[in-house]
Amino acid sequence: MALRILVPVLCALALWQAAILAWDVPPYILPGPLRVARTFWSNRGLILDNALVTIVEVIAGIVLGAALGWISAVTLAISPAARLALRPMLVFSQALPVFALAPILTLWLGYGMASKIAMALLIIYFPITSAFYDALMRTPPESLALARVMGASRARAMWHIRIPAALPGFLSGLKLAAVYAPIGAIIGEWVGASKGLGYLMLLANGRAKIDLMFAALLVLAIFTLALHRAVDRGADAILERRGT
């Protein structure tokens, strides 16, 4: 297992270093891995401080976006009136590039974490809502007929049958969210921030500290990979344990 990760990583690093040696790329265009590693080590406090901010933004965005998506999907599934009123808005919100909202969110919510959390939330809200809503609407009709014969109210059928049956749909939305949420947070940081990995990369770029920019980028990549994997594993473990 460790080998399956280690071998490709070492290959990529070797190729990277070899390319720099072969074409004699100057470090202000592409610094070598060793140089990036040294820069990371000497700036580790700075990088990890900023990474922590981005991590908190991403995780808060996922938690809030998942909660909001859950509530929206169940509301849409319960109420035809809500479907009539909210679905066009939902589709419209998806048609609008979320990036275009970043300056407005920064204007409204300020340069702190709130605007980045809002970006991450917005970018994952639609995938989670639509994945969960679709799953809620696909409850096998025979199960619902059984519930009706048993005398279930609509609310209890929702709680005991439709929601648990749709859980795999919700979790696949959550897996997508783990991929998208960091994009939202970083865009938010680029538009205006005083902390975070996106902010640090922009700052390093402006000061021609390309090796610091790469160090921040690598930390970001490691975090997003770890997040994606953790959510994937967590979701699969939940489904495995409950018997799907």
Next chain:
Amino acid sequence: MTAPPSLFARGSARIGGAAVFGALDLHVEAGRWTCLLGASGVGKSTLLRWLAGTADAVTFEGEAGADDGRPLQGRVALMAQTDLLMPWLSILENVLLGQRLRGLAADRAQARDILSRVGLAGFEARKPGALSGGQRQRVALARTLMEDRPVVLLDEPFSALDVATRARMQDLAARALHGRTVLHVTHDPAEAARLGCRIMILSRDRLDEVAAPASPPPRPPDGEDVLAATGRLTRLLLEAA
């Protein structure tokens, strides 16, 4: 359990413009087992769903219900071809599903008792995914018994089981549901011959009653009267097709 009522369904059914069955007049005797036999696609299940009140896409002209005039809602239990077990619930929780759906306190002691009656003592904590098809259908029977309803509608519940498992399930169900008004939809003449106190054959445009064997169900699968009835029913199905 309240006294089992007799049931009736008089009328016709269509889906959109297409007729499912024409005018028919079904009577299901109180407290006895009635088999409704017919080819696939002839509308047997639709007729059963009319009584269950779950045929949403179908338009009915006529009336279906209980002869005592009271609504069937709350007096019916349903058992279908697929077991409809919830894979995320334990076997015990699956048996308790009806009580959960009605917001009642779960009577675990009774659920355990019923599970042991269908031969599944010790399976309470398992998930449906760990059970065989026959065991799963026994859980579905336990869930049906837990409902303790005077009317039980069976929609080909044993048709996906292998022959030996099916025969055992038939014995178990016949004993467990004895005394209730049972309407059992099936396409298997041998099953109708084993289980039916009364046997009806539904074809495209008519519903006929066929004499059932005289001995009380569940009848042995190799009994002479059962074999003769199976042959007679098969012949009638052939001629109806």
